[in-house]
Amino acid sequence: MTFSDVSENVRRRRATVNLSRSLGCHRTTYNRRWNKMRAALMKKYHFLSFIEFANESTLKGYTEVNLCSQKFVNRKELMNDFMMYLMSNTSLSIRDADRVLYGLRFLIPDISKSIRGVLKTCPSVQPKFIGSEVYYHLGLKTNLLRYVELWLCTTDFESLKLYVNVDGLSMSRSSNQQLWPTLGRIIAPRLSDVFMIGIYGGNSKPAEFNEFSADTISEIKEMTDVGLFSVKFNECIAITLAAVICDAPARSSVRHTVNHNGKAGCDRCIVVGRRLEGKTTFLNGVYTLRTDDTFRRQTQSIHHQGHSIMETLSIDMILTFPLDPMHMVYLGVTKKLANLWIDLARRRLRNFNSCAIRDINNLISGCVASTPFDFPRKCRTLDFVSAWKASECRLFLLYLGPVILEKTLPFYLNFRRLALSMYLLAHPKLHKTVVETAKIDLLNFLVTLFNCDRLYTV
Known part of the structure; x- marks a missing residue:
């Protein structure tokens, strides 16, 4: 050798x-x-x-x-x-x-x-100063082109669908510094990883979202109009913005509408709320739904706070912004129900007392050891309901609650309506076939829940 x-x-x-x-x-x-x-x-x-x-x-x-x-x-x-x-x-x-x-x-x-x-990441990004804050635009086209050229090696496709997310987070509890990342994800023809489009940093949330998102909207508009061209494969891919995913506060800021707790804060219909006991209350009923045309013409002026740069895109300004179940159901309704149960036990009403709460806590604790790792968090007992995260509320509503509350909760069937409806709507295959059934069950749940004096006598 x-x-x-x-x-x-x-x-x-x-x-x-x-x-x-x-x-x-x-x-x-x-x-x-x-x-x-x-x-x-x-x-x-x-x-x-x-x-x-x-x-x-x-x-x-x-x-x-x-x-x-x-x-x-x-x-x-x-x-x-x-x-x-x-x-x-x-x-x-x-x-x-x-x-x-x-x-x-x-x-x-x-x-x-x-x-x-x-x-092929960019070694340096030029900052864009917006007032006293700063924005870094990393680019949407470069991220999409990377996945397109990788996927074209194994399959042929002519279009892709894109999700965009805008949300904010605090850097720490002891300061006002915030980060507002703009994230993207391809959902068709394949599912990509989440990638960064841009990031905004400052001591407060963006005061002007039109200026903050101008670079991203400009790229989306260009690619939705002419497509995304790959020089390596000499192919042009059509781009579709399928959804802009935001929570309720971010959605109102991006679309330049009033907050969700405002007088005309409903994103789906023109109902006008009333202040009852310091809270904005929307009465149950059938109201005229909002459409893309009425939104752009601003027929209900009290719902709008200006024109959004999103209106320059060829998207439906209503349906492209889906409502998130995390805040509306898991953190909103589930937590409120749990607090009602605790208040019910404290006042010893409807044959519900502290012993029932203790039994529920024991059942929840017994489920911790058998909860699979598919769930990001284990559900804590009702003693910590004020600190429950959204994943804990979801685990309790969809999986634990329908089983452990059957023999302890008064009017259990009303809770089961909510749990079953949300489970079917969250199912990846069944959600399109059960919309009408889930709608009826959710309306019945609300009608029964609104009669709180008859349901819980609280």
């Missing part, structure tokens, strides 16, 4: 050790995972065998390789596609991906040193 053969073997062994360390596993486990992933990747993308690919003598006879329906790339682009596949199908972090590239450089010296070069 010559010295060059020994050095080549040492280089390959060192690359294997570095890769196994970066992935956090033993070298034997790494080899098994690598062989499995390599076989799946080669089968999916019709690559050359790894021996042919890594053998320098073979590579001299290949200036380009056949990849993805006779689209030719050199070996550097081939490895870049492999790293893109690795980042999209595993939970590999940026740091670990850089370590993987470091190990692969022993085999292919001309590949990128950092995964940022493979992902």
